[in-house]
Amino acid sequence: MHPMLSRALADNREAKTVFKKLHPSRQKEILRYLGFLKTEESVARIVEKVMRQLIGKRTKGLNFVARR
Numbered sequence: 001m002h003p004m005l006s007r008a009l010a011d012n013r014e015a016k017t018v019f020k021k022l023h024p025s026r027q028k029e030i031l032r033y034l035g036f037l038k039t040e041e042s043v044a045r046i047v048e049k050v051m052r053q054l055i056g057k058r059t060k061g062l063n064f065v066a067r068r
Contacts, residue, residue: 002034004047015054 011015019027030050037043 001031002043002047004040005031007052008047008051012051012055015051018054022040032057 009019019030022030034043034046037046
């Protein structure tokens with residue numbers, strides 16, 4: 001797991017709970033996507049989108065996190 005995502009999940013209990021409830025293949029897809037990003041800025045941007053979607057906020061351009 002990317003350290004930036006790990007820190008973000010540690011700081012947000014609700015998002016961490018939702019992430020753990022995701023199907024393992026969804027979790028793996030998120031982690032793999034973050035692994036392909038080349039810059040820390042890109043990682044930060046996607047981590048922010050993942051976190052927003054995990055807590056139920058609308059996020060444009062991110063389709064791999066299922067809605068609750």
